[in-house]
Amino acid sequence: MSRNRGTRAGRATKLAVAMGVVALAATGCSGQEVLRFGWPKGVTPQSDSMVTLWTWSVIAALIVGVIVWALMLWPVIAHRRKGDTIPRQFQYNHSLEAFYIIVPLIMVAVLFYFTVDVQNKVEKKVPNPDVKVNVIGFQWNWQFEYPDYKTPDGRTVTTTGTSQEIPLLVLPSNKIVDYELRSNDVIHSFFVPQFHFKRDVFPQPEKNNQDHSFQNSIDRPGSFVGRCAELCGTYHSMMNFEVRALPDNEFKQYMDLRTKTNPATNKPYTAAEALTAMNCGELCVPHAVTTKPFDTDRTARQESG
Ligand SMILES: [Cu+2]
Incomplete structure (x- = not known):
């Protein structure tokens, strides 16, 4: 009887160890x-x-x-209790x-x-960052403005997300980027998981006494998904964007195009048009590769029940 129990316990231990190893390896x-x-x-x-x-x-x-x-x-x-004597206190x-x-x-x-x-x-912030970007959160998307770059008609170079298009925040790698965060309506939060950093995006941050800017540098070219990390209403979960970090020379090329008029449309180059024109491989794909737009058509949802 006791031998039986011993083998059963032994088998259980072996099984537990094996399961642990499989779980770790899996x-x-x-x-x-x-x-x-x-x-x-x-x-x-x-x-x-x-x-x-x-x-x-x-x-x-x-x-x-x-x-x-x-x-x-x-x-x-x-x-464990072995008798009636109280152990040493x-x-x-x-x-x-x-x-x-x-x-x-x-x-x-x-x-x-x-x-x-x-x-x-x-x-840490330096007084003269290499690139400044204004990040504007709104229900339910993002807008990125580059205050130091102007289009031929004198407007600030801007990328705005829509229900059909994920906004691309194109930045140079290995340069100091300054992000100024601001909301047009409620509180959002700017979050890029690979930055290991998120910061709330307030309306009127000065009034709220909030430090609404931060700086970092991205140490490799690549595409990184960004999200809103503050529940901000119905389509909060759809407020995704993509950071596209380009090598510095390609970022210069990109900004050079965005500050020019596209002869095909007779308007300043959009983010997608500039990336398409650059034709630099997977970093110049004109749409987000880390996330895709969601269908925000409410009527279509109601019809399908
Ligand atoms: Cu939000």
């Missing part, structure tokens, strides 16, 4: 991915410093967790009490120091 995670603890790969120096902080904070939390779990399980298993142990007050205080101080250090890096 995630297909590399060492670096595991150490990011669920975060996507960052594309800015700012995101790299945040990942380092996150990784070490989780490791510290896990070490504390393992010690706490061990201290909880140890008395449960090793000090440990209350009013001053050195133990001092230890568990001082050690957590040191841990909080260390975490605080590194958090402030990383926050200062992330919030």
Whole structure:
């Protein structure tokens, strides 16, 4: 009977270990991915410093967790009731009490120091960024203005998203970009997961006493999805955009076109027309590749029930 129970327990342990190994292997995670603890790969120096902080904070939390779990399980298993005698008591142990007050205080101080250090890096701004972009959130899309670039008719170069078209925020890689955030209506939030950064987009940010700008640099060319991260009404989930980071020479080419008149339409080049004209491969695809527009036609939905 007891041998039977032993083999059953042994089999259960083996099965649990095997399932654990399969679960780990099935995630297909590399060492670096595991150490990011669920975060996507960052594309800015700012995101790299945040990942380092996150990784070490989780490791510290896990070490504390393992010690706490061990201290909880140890008395449960090793000090089970064996008779009527009360075991040795440990209350009013001053050195133990001092230890568990001082050690957590040191841990909080260390975490605080590194958090402030990383926050200062992330919030750092230079007086002369390479590119300025005004990000305007509205129900339910985005508009990107480049205040330093004008079209032949004297207007600011602007890209506005529609229900049919995801707006592309075209930027140069390896340059300092300044984002000025503003809303036309309710509060939105500018979020690019690979930046590891989001910031609320307020109407009248000055009145709300909000720091409505931030700076970063994207350290590689590529396409990155952006989202609204503040519930802002019916079509909040559809407020996606795409950051398209081009090598600097291609960004110059892009802006050169956007500040000119397209002979085919006799109007300034749109974002899509400029990218098509550049014909530079997958970075110049004139529509978003990370996300697609949603059908916002309410009447069509009502008809289909
Ligand atoms: Cu929104």
